[in-house]
Amino acid sequence: MTLTYQDLLRHQSLDKSYSYDEAQVILYGLGIGLGLEPTNERQLQFVLEDNLAVFPTFASVAAWDIAFVLELGIEWPKLIHLSQGMEIHQAFPLSAQLRADNRIVGAVDKPKQNATILAGETTIRDADSGAVLAQLHASYMARDFRVDGAPMGQRPTAKARPERQADATVSIATSPQAALIYRLLGGRAKIHSTPSVARQQGFAGPIMHGLSVWGHACRAVLQATGEHDGKRLKGFSASFAAPVYPGEELTTYLWLDGAAVQFETWVLAREKLVLAGGRAQLAGLE
Numbered sequence: 001m002t003l004t005y006q007d008l009l010r011h012q013s014l015d016k017s018y019s020y021d022e023a024q025v026i027l028y029g030l031g032i033g034l035g036l037e038p039t040n041e042r043q044l045q046f047v048l049e050d051n052l053a054v055f056p057t058f059a060s061v062a063a064w065d066i067a068f069v070l071e072l073g074i075e076w077p078k079l080i081h082l083s084q085g086m087e088i089h090q091a092f093p094l095s096a097q098l099r100a101d102n103r104i105v106g107a108v109d110k111p112k113q114n115a116t117i118l119a120g121e122t123t124i125r126d127a128d129s130g131a132v133l134a135q136l137h138a139s140y141m142a143r144d145f146r147v148d149g150a151p152m153g154q155r156p157t158a159k160a161r162p163e164r165q166a167d168a169t170v171s172i173a174t175s176p177q178a179a180l181i182y183r184l185l186g187g188r189a190k191i192h193s194t195p196s197v198a199r200q201q202g203f204a205g206p207i208m209h210g211l212s213v214w215g216h217a218c219r220a221v222l223q224a225t226g227e228h229d230g231k232r233l234k235g236f237s238a239s240f241a242a243p244v245y246p247g248e249e250l251t252t253y254l255w256l257d258g259a260a261v262q263f264e265t266w267v268l269a270r271e272k273l274v275l276a277g278g279r280a281q282l283a284g285l286e
Contacts, residue, residue, distance in 0.1 A: 032215035085237030166253035220252035235281035
């Protein structure tokens with residue numbers, strides 16, 4: 001059966017239930033490398049039960065549901081995560097029952113690549129109060145997947161960084177076990193864990209999850225602007241530019257303009273830009 005553009009825009013999963021507890025909050029912190037410096041109390045607040053805090057990009061896994069996209073008939077290995085963004089409306093509690101609405105909100109036909117770029121949106125609410133906690137925005141390229149009537153156009157490109165020298169630079173080492181930890185949060189594709197599968201896909205070995213790299217970059221933003229004060233983050237987004245191997249060092253360049261931050265993240269050892277067009281919005285900055 002041919003999928004039409006209007007069918008695509010009607011594809012949604014409403015009021016789906018999710019839940020999490022402190023163990024998942026801690027696992028997420030470990031998955032983005034917090035705690036690698038075991039005497040750094042700024043990091044330990046996100047991975048120890050005493051005075052535990054929820055790192056803000058936990059929102060990206062609290063109601064994670066890639067199955068919603070795959071239900072369209074897309075094969076998992078042919079779905080490429082292009083970008084991820086979020087807006088935080090309220091801080092996530094240490095444990096919660098959640099409700100989430102997932103929608104496809106747009107698509108772009110790429111006939112030369114025999115592919116379609118999909119835009120998805122997720123709204124996460126507290127199940128008890130109904131309060132919106134966060135909104136997530138993601139884009140994907142689905143290879144060998146076409147939608148009848150989808151508009152043609154260009155893939156959205158990351159905005160160019162400022163021409164001036166970066167105002168701050170933060171380097172963060174990733175753990176050689178980063179992907180093995182992060183996969184326990186739900187992303188269990190073998191490209192992140194099994195060397196033979198990764199090599200079949202053209203990589204030198206298992207690669208980190210894009211959202212783990214994204215979370216590491218958020219650490220860099222908060223370190224440069226507020227010593228890991230996660231409550232100040234109101235928005236965060238970036239485009240995925242290249243894969244990262246576990247154990248590589250990530251260097252993030254930041255351009256600061258009051259509450260607005262632009263950034264990009266590199267693996268300097270390979271001279272690879274890995275996150276492009278990064279944007280963060282912070283509260284409490286003059």
